[in-house]
Amino acid sequence: MKGFQLAFNYLRIGILNEFQYRANLYIQILQTFIALATGLIGLQLVFSQTTDLGGWTQPELLAVMGVFTLIGGVIRSAIQPNMERLMEEIREGTLDYALTKPADAQLLVSIRDFRLWQLVDVITGFIILIIALSQMNWSINAWSVLGFLSTIVMGSIMIYSFWLIITSTAFWFVRVHEIANLFEGLYAAGRWPIDIYPNWLKYGLTFLVPVAFAISVPSEALTGRLTLQTWLGALALTIFLFILSRTIWKIGLRNYSGASA
């Protein structure tokens, strides 16, 4: 309960902070628009040559793009800023200030930053999704909505856990910025159906970097492809990754010796 209150307070401060830089909203809108335009051009190019890609039609892949944009917005507004700050603080030794506060350290380092304007991507993702669903003549079905919402939440938790694991390696290796760069490259793979990739890449994108679960599985839920096995698998992987990330974080923390302060 106290955790929620804390998260809410940080969220409020984060939003107030963002309101100081309102012009950034327009820059963000422009950036989202550019990313959207290039994404649509890519999709259009592929479907000018073929009618389906690995069994997915154009509206279905548009829905995948919606999920991709939406989750990308969640990552860049809530997950990535916190993790990048954590990386920096481990390197600089200023993590001490967070550790001395009387709250769970993992909770604290995960909620300190919030980039409000990145939510433009979340909204845009939703709009793309609605357009795609209307193109598919989609009829509202309680199960697919539930499946979609639950897998979106699980996907976000998985991506968060993945980021925390990567960031925790900063306790041992100081230069981890390149790994963040690697994640961005791999995340882009989520734009396309996961089945088209060669096996080694498919499994890598499913289990090493949980891009498949974060983007493909929610898209499967919407397009009526989700099976109970996949859903249960996603749930198991979410729990596993979360516990793993907490364990690695704890071990890493024991390794931490404040370099300054």
Add this chain to the structure above:
Amino acid sequence: MKRYFDIYRSMMKLSILEQWQYPVANYFYMIGMIAEPVIYMVVWSTVAMQQGGAVGGYTPAEFAAYYIVWTLVRNMNVVFTPYGWEWRIREGQLSMSLMRPFHPIHTDVAYFAGWKIVVIILWLPLAFALTLIFKPDLNPTFVEIVVFFFAIWFAYLIRTMTLSLIGMVTFWTTRVSALFELYFAAELILSGRLVPLSLMPEWIQNFAWFFPFRWAFGFPIESLVGNMTTNELLTGLGMQIAWIVVGLIFVNIMWKFAIRKFSAVGG
């Protein structure tokens, strides 16, 4: 002339020594970069297979060749970024370079050229691994290899000029990230980075003629991968040289006006 030769030689030596110290960081950076072409390659190979083996004249093996050569050309395209210019101007870092008795752009060109040598050495095993996995269809002739060698270095110079021009806009305003993003998006579409230009609609291919992008990216790749006639290869090299000259002229003109605007914020 001798003076510039010495400057270039020492700057390149310096950057080779400096970058050679971080092979792991350089590798992670390169592997992150490779995700992008691998995705394009897989998507287009899938399309080609669904269409009965080829799309726009490319078979999966030819796509593999295109996108593996892509990784080298992409690395050759890494130059001092406009964001670097922004930082350099905003933080007053430029003051120091201005004290030197030669144009600061020489430092950039030489430093990144030296870095390229490290990058090419690190790239070889990656290219080998990609070749084993994706089995590209690549049989260049001797002439094509020679042209390719010059084309990648010309591409490097073209991109240095264009990105410096864009970066120098920071002399007038510090809100530049939106402009940079627009530039990179146009480049992605019109250079042959997203897909080989021959897969683009006719009008985009014609449109791309008016921009430097394809000469810094698509042309070097196609010079090695495609079946260009000697005439086409020479025309391409000519266009590259033309863009380098145009770029040089514009950089010099812009620099003249820009430098009057510079007032060190710090540094």
